[in-house]
Structure formats: structure tokens, C-alpha cells
Amino acid sequence: MATSGKSTAVSHVGKIRANNQDSGYAGTQLFVVADGMGGHAGGDVASAIALKRVMEADRQYASAADAEFALQSALSAANTMLAETVFEHPELTGMGTTVSAILRSGSQVAIAHIGDSRIYLLRDGTLKQITADHTFVQRLVDSGRITPEEAAVHPRRSVLMRVLGDVDATPEIDTTVFDVLPGDRWMLCSDGLSSYVSDDKIEHTLTSQAVVQDAAERLVKESLDQGAPDNVTVVIVDIDETGESASSPVMIVGSAASPLTFEGESGRRPLRLPTLLLHPLKSTQAHEDSHFEPESDEYLDELILEDRRRARRRRVTWLVGIIVIVALLASALFVGYRWSQSLYYVGADGQTVAIYRGIQQDLGPISLHSIYTETSVRLDDLPSYTRKTVVDTISASDLADAKAIIKRLTNASK
Known part of the structure; x- marks a missing residue:
């Protein structure tokens, strides 16, 4: 297939939704899809805020690792912006968004992903899904409890386990380099x-569609032909024979293409507490079925167990990290103490001269020196200058050197 070396973005509200909660971006190096949720009062705002923040990462990078870090930082910053927006506009409580993004850097792309939007790669005529859905049913598939075919028709297939939003300050974001x-x-x-x-x-x-715009529009039409109850957004980018991408103008589609509005709904049903604590970032309105969370006891029990497992993993991670840090500090202190005990110096012990092991300083309440051996050389028998030198301590390169110093002091005292 001859490719065009260009990119495009297409978005459609679908046949049922009243507004478009998706946002899409086809830039120079960056390509993004965000799918918002939270009802009319929040989904479009969430995806637009996230996309406009991530768009700031659209520039050249020295390496794919730098691009990957930039995407990770941008999505984390977008998550913070969503939380701040909810704080300033309480009517938006419960909004959230998925984000899937690729960022070019030379012969590689960095990928960042959270939620159930997807990234696909068509190479040599074969399509491969690059990202994994962060959904409830995908967890069931991964654990072997249901098959992929069963997941495709599962009533909870659109329930998300991870999104950007106003609850989790540090959401888990998948990143990789291809x-x-x-x-x-x-x-x-x-x-x-x-x-x-x-x-x-x-x-x-x-x-079959060589031109990116034709391919994107055909895919959207395929979705509309199936009834398209949800918003649908497609972003396509071709890598041409020189290895370059996106010679097309920058495109922004969906809710991010319009000015942000913060209008609450007077009839909006308040979120139930269990939903807020577990996964507050989905809509609880009856007409918003794409990301609706059923509140059956079985479902809540499964989510509670999942949250407990995730919290347990985080606590274990933190505990292991603290143990490793403490072990490293203890090892460093032990090595430092052993090194100090390989040193010797000559100093005064009351009115006599002694050989000390260690160094003259102390580490808080811990003494880093001790008397190795006492001698019969008295300070009063030494010349005044030599006596002052002993009081100030005389460093020795090793034990033999310390003994040689004592021998010289013995001769000086006679």
C-alpha cells in the first residue's frame, strides 16, 4: 500500500449522544485521542482540558526516552488540572477522561495510555492493537475468567478501571517506546x-484506503452504520518512505475544538458514595450507558477487592522501597565505620601518650575512635612544641607508622 505521509483527525457525535465528549489531535509530532465521561456537565470538559495540556508536548525531542518522559509528565499534569477544575467547579465532580497518545522522535514513537481508547499499528498489511484496555472485563480476560469473545458482549465491557480525573492524584499510566x-x-x-x-x-x-482522510472517514461511517450510540473519534498518521510523519496541518477535533464551558445541570443526580470512592469518573446518568457503572452488590464487591489489591500492592511497593533505602544507608554507615577503624593516630590520654584507632571526629553519640594501646611516655617529659603536637594529635598512615611515632616520642622524652 502506498501511503500519503500525512495525518488526520475525524470526530463524530454519534447517533444518540447530545454532545461530543471526545477530543482528537493530529499535530506535527504528537497524536492524541481523549474520551471524556461524567455526563453532559463534565465529559467534554475533561477530554478538552486533558488534550489541550498534552498538546503542549508537541515538539522535537532528542530521544524517544525524552519523549516518553514528556508524555508521562503531560498526562500527570492534565490529571492535576482536572482535579483543580473540579475543586473550582463542584458541578463537574465525577468527570474524567481516557487518553491515548503517540509522540514521534526520530525512528521511534513514545506511547502513553490510560483508559479504553486504543492505539493500533498497521504494518505490512497486518493490524496489531498496541495498547491494553484498562477495563473491568479486560481484567477478567487477563485472569482467565472470561474469553475475549465473551468480553466483546459483556454488559460491563465499558466500565473503566483507570482514567485521568479528580480522585487519584497519581494514576497508573502505561508508557512504552516503539x-x-x-x-x-x-x-x-x-x-x-x-x-x-x-x-x-x-x-x-x-x-484499502491509501489516503488518511478517506480511511478515517470510512471508519467513522462504519461505526455510524452500526448505530454508533457513542461518540467516535479516529486519528491516523502515516510514516512515509523517508520515515517522516505528519506533513498535514495541525488538526483539533471534538470538544477540544470548541471553547470550554462549565455549565452544571440542575437535575443532575448526585453520585453515590461507593461510586465516588471507587470509580467516580464515570457517568451515573441513565442515558450515559457507554461508561455507566452498575451498582450491584457483586460488581461493587469485585471493585472493592480490586481496590484492596491495588492498595496492597502500593503499600508493599512503598515498604520494599523504604527497606531498600534503609539497607543502603545502613550498608554505607557500616562500610564507613569499618574504613574509619583501619586508621590510626597518636594523641594524649590524660597525662600520657596513646595510640588511637579510628578518626578524631564523632558521629553524634557514636564514637569513631578508641584507644588501641597506652604507652609509658608522659606529656610532661616532652619538649613543649612536641607536647602541643601530641595534644593536637598526629595522624599515622597505618599501625606500624603509629608505633614508629611512639618510638620517636620516647627518644624525645629522655
Whole structure:
């Protein structure tokens, strides 16, 4: 397939939704899809805020590792901005967004991902899903409790376990680095596409449509043909035969393409406490079924167990980290103390001269020196200058040198 070496972004509100809560971006080096949630009063705001913050990372980087760090930082900063926005606008409580992004750097791309939007790679005519969904049913698939086919029709398939939002100050964000090849075609999409159009149809469309704009529009049409109850957003970028990408103008689509509005809904039902504590970033309104969290006892029990496992893993991680740090400090102190005890010096012990092991300083209440051996040389028998030198201590290179110093002092005292 001959590729165009360009990029595009297309977004559609779908056939049921009243507003578009998706945001998409096709830039010069950066390509992003964000799928907001939280009802009419928050989903569009969440995706727009996140995308506009992540857009600031669209520039050249010295390495893919630098690009990966920039994406990680941008998504973390976007999460903080969402929390601050909710603090200033309480009517937006419960909003959140997925974010999937790729950032070019030379012959590689950095990827950052959280939620159930997806990143695909079409290479040599074969489509591969690069990201893993952070959904409840994906956890069930990973644990072997259900099959991928069962997950595709599971009633809770759109329930998210991880998103950017106003609760978790340090959300878990997946990042990685991939090599790119000339002829690669990368696609990012919201679940408005992946939930209603099969991978086979996506692969066929991306393979058969050489122009990125045609491919994106055809994919959106495929979703609309399936009823498209959710918003659908598609971003495509081709890597041309020179290994370059995105010669197209920068494109912003979806809610991020419009000015932000913060309008609360007077009839908005308040969030239940268990939902807020566990996963407050999904809508609880009846018409918002794409990211709705059913509140059955079985479901809440499963989420509580998952949260407990995650909290336990975090506590174990912190505990292991603290133990490692303490062990390193203890090892450093032990090595330092052993080194100090290999040194010797000559000094005064009352009215006589002694050989000391260690160094003259103390470490708080810990003494770093002790008398190795006492001698019969008296300070009063030494010349005044020599006596002062002994009181100030005389460093020795080793024990033999210390004994040689004592021998000289003995001769000086006669």
C-alpha cells in the first residue's frame, strides 16, 4: 500500500449522544485521542482540558526516552488540572477522561495510555492493537475468567478501571517506546469505534484506503452504520518512505475544538458514595450507558477487592522501597565505620601518650575512635612544641607508622 505521509483527525457525535465528549489531535509530532465521561456537565470538559495540556508536548525531542518522559509528565499534569477544575467547579465532580497518545522522535514513537481508547499499528498489511484496555472485563480476560469473545458482549465491557480525573492524584499510566518503519500506519481511536467495528473491518479499511482522510472517514461511517450510540473519534498518521510523519496541518477535533464551558445541570443526580470512592469518573446518568457503572452488590464487591489489591500492592511497593533505602544507608554507615577503624593516630590520654584507632571526629553519640594501646611516655617529659603536637594529635598512615611515632616520642622524652 502506498501511503500519503500525512495525518488526520475525524470526530463524530454519534447517533444518540447530545454532545461530543471526545477530543482528537493530529499535530506535527504528537497524536492524541481523549474520551471524556461524567455526563453532559463534565465529559467534554475533561477530554478538552486533558488534550489541550498534552498538546503542549508537541515538539522535537532528542530521544524517544525524552519523549516518553514528556508524555508521562503531560498526562500527570492534565490529571492535576482536572482535579483543580473540579475543586473550582463542584458541578463537574465525577468527570474524567481516557487518553491515548503517540509522540514521534526520530525512528521511534513514545506511547502513553490510560483508559479504553486504543492505539493500533498497521504494518505490512497486518493490524496489531498496541495498547491494553484498562477495563473491568479486560481484567477478567487477563485472569482467565472470561474469553475475549465473551468480553466483546459483556454488559460491563465499558466500565473503566483507570482514567485521568479528580480522585487519584497519581494514576497508573502505561508508557512504552516503539520503533517505526517506513510504510507504518498508526491509528488512535475512542471506544466509539473499537466497540462497534471489528478488528477485521478496521484492518481492511486501513489497508484499502491509501489516503488518511478517506480511511478515517470510512471508519467513522462504519461505526455510524452500526448505530454508533457513542461518540467516535479516529486519528491516523502515516510514516512515509523517508520515515517522516505528519506533513498535514495541525488538526483539533471534538470538544477540544470548541471553547470550554462549565455549565452544571440542575437535575443532575448526585453520585453515590461507593461510586465516588471507587470509580467516580464515570457517568451515573441513565442515558450515559457507554461508561455507566452498575451498582450491584457483586460488581461493587469485585471493585472493592480490586481496590484492596491495588492498595496492597502500593503499600508493599512503598515498604520494599523504604527497606531498600534503609539497607543502603545502613550498608554505607557500616562500610564507613569499618574504613574509619583501619586508621590510626597518636594523641594524649590524660597525662600520657596513646595510640588511637579510628578518626578524631564523632558521629553524634557514636564514637569513631578508641584507644588501641597506652604507652609509658608522659606529656610532661616532652619538649613543649612536641607536647602541643601530641595534644593536637598526629595522624599515622597505618599501625606500624603509629608505633614508629611512639618510638620517636620516647627518644624525645629522655
